[in-house]
Amino acid sequence: MKELLNDLERWQKQGKAVAIARVVDTDGSGPRMPGAAMAVNEDGDVVGSVSGGCVEGAVVVEALEVISTGDRRNVSFGYSDDEAFAVGLTCGGTIHLFIEPLDW
Amino acid sequence: MAPSILALLTETIRAEEPVALVTVVEGPGQGAKLLIRPDVDAVGSLGHPDLDRVVTRDAVGELAAGRTGVRHYGETGEAREEAVSVFIESFAPPPRMLIFGAVDFTAALARIAKVLGYRVTVCDAREVFATRQRFPMADELVVDWPNRLLDEVGPTLGPRDAVCILTHDVKFDIPAVVGALATDVGYIGVMGSRRTHDDRTQRLRDAGVDDAGLDRLRSPIGLDLGARTPEETAVSICAEIIALRTGREAPSLKFSTGPIHRD
Numbered sequence: 419m420k421e422l423l424n425d426l427e428r429w430q431k432q433g434k435a436v437a438i439a440r441v442v443d444t445d446g447s448g449p450r451m452p453g454a455a456m457a458v459n460e461d462g463d464v465v466g467s468v469s470g471g472c473v474e475g476a477v478v479v480e481a482l483e484v485i486s487t488g489d490r491r492n493v494s495f496g497y498s499d500d501e502a503f504a505v506g507l508t509c510g511g512t513i514h515l516f517i518e519p520l521d522w
Numbered sequence: 523m524a525p526s527i528l529a530l531l532t533e534t535i536r537a538e539e540p541v542a543l544v545t546v547v548e549g550p551g552q553g554a555k556l557l558i559r560p561d562v563d564a565v566g567s568l569g570h571p572d573l574d575r576v577v578t579r580d581a582v583g584e585l586a587a588g589r590t591g592v593r594h595y596g597e598t599g600e601a602r603e604e605a606v607s608v609f610i611e612s613f614a615p616p617p618r619m620l621i622f623g624a625v626d627f628t629a630a631l632a633r634i635a636k637v638l639g640y641r642v643t644v645c646d647a648r649e650v651f652a653t654r655q656r657f658p659m660a661d662e663l664v665v666d667w668p669n670r671l672l673d674e675v676g677p678t679l680g681p682r683d684a685v686c687i688l689t690h691d692v693k694f695d696i697p698a699v700v701g702a703l704a705t706d707v708g709y710i711g712v713m714g715s716r717r718t719h720d721d722r723t724q725r726l727r728d729a730g731v732d733d734a735g736l737d738r739l740r741s742p743i744g745l746d747l748g749a750r751t752p753e754e755t756a757v758s759i760c761a762e763i764i765a766l767r768t769g770r771e772a773p774s775l776k777f778s779t780g781p782i783h784r785d
Binding site for chain 2: 419420423426427430440442443446447448451452453490492516518520522
C-alpha cells in the first residue's frame with residue numbers, strides 16, 4: 419500500500435470517494451504477496467495492482483460497488499478452466515482480497 | 523480534529539519508522555482499525571480493549587519480523603478462536619545499502635538499489651569523487667573513511683541490509699571489510715578481479731579476519747552473469763543480494779523445478 423499513499427492523499431484532498439483493495443492472503447502460486455494493494459476512485463481511476471494483471475478489471479467493478487454501497491467485502495479469485503473468458507488467475511493460485519471504502 | 527489513521531500511517535511511513543496497520547477483515551467490527559508503532563500507544567480500536575491488547579502484542583512481533591498476514595482471535599482476543607479475522611500489514615522501514623567507493627559502478631548500483639526500495643548511502647573519503655552531482659540518486663552522501671561511517675551506523679545494520687565495497691583500493695577496502703564484518707549486516711560484497719580478490723584475502727587474514735569472516739564475504743562481488751557495464755554489474759550484485767536472502771542457487775527458472783514462489 420506504501421506506493422499508493424501519494425495518490426490516496428491527492429484523491430482525499432480532491433474530495434473523491436475511494437475504495438482500496440488489499441491482498442490479505444494467497445494460496446499456491448501467485449504473483450503478489452499479502453499487502454499488495456490497488457485503489458479505485460469514484461471516476462474509475464486506478465492506482466496499484468493486486469495480481470499480474472489477471473483480475474484487476476474485476477477488482478475495479480467490485481471496488482466501484484463498494485464505493486456506491488459503502489459496504490466492505492472479501493473477494494477471492496482463483497483458477498478457472500471451464501470458461502474461456504472467466505476472471506481468474508492463470509497461474510493456478512488463489513488470492514483473497516479485502517475491499518473497503520477509504521473512510522478512515 | 524485528530525489525524526486520521528491513514529494520515530498517521532502516511533506520516534510514519536514517510537518518516538521511515540516501522541508501523542503496522544491492523545484491520546478487522548471478518549467478524550464483528552469489520553473494517554475497524556488499529557495502528558501500531560513500537561513504543562507508542564496504539565491508535566484506534568478493533569472493538570474491545572482486550573482484543574486490542576492481544577493484537578497489539580502480536581502485531582509488534584509481526585512488525586519486528588516484517589510479516590504481513592491474517593490472524594484469528596475470539597471476540598475479546600482469545601487464542602485458538604476464529605470469531606474475528608484481522609489483517610496485520612507490516613510496514614518495515616526500507617532496508618539500507620551502504621556503498622563504499624564513489625565510482626561509476628556506484629552510480630549504477632545506487633540506481634538499481636533505489637528501484638528495489640533500498641535507502642542508499644554512498645561513502646568515499648575522497649571529496650572530489652563523492653559529489654551530489656555524480657550521485658543525485660543517493661539518499662545520503664558521506665565524505666569520510668568507511669570504518670568511521672561503519673562505527674557510527676554499524677550497530678543499526680541487520681539481515682535485510684547490504685554493504686557493497688566497490689573501491690578495490692586496499693587502503694579503503696580493508697577497513698571497510700573489517701568494519702562491515704563487525705556488524706550483523708546480511709550481505710557484504712567486495713568488488714575486484716580474481717587477482718585483487720586473492721591479494722585482498724591475504725591482507726584481510728593479516729588484518730586478523732578468520733575463515734568464518736572470509737566466508738561471509740561475497741568476493742568477487744555479484745552473480746556470474748557475464749556482466750560488463752556498470753549497469754549490468756549492478757544487476758548482478760542486486761540479484762546476488764536477493765539470492766542470498768532467499769537461500770537460492772540462482773539458476774534460471776528454465777533449468778529448475780518446483781514452485782516459483784516459496785514462503
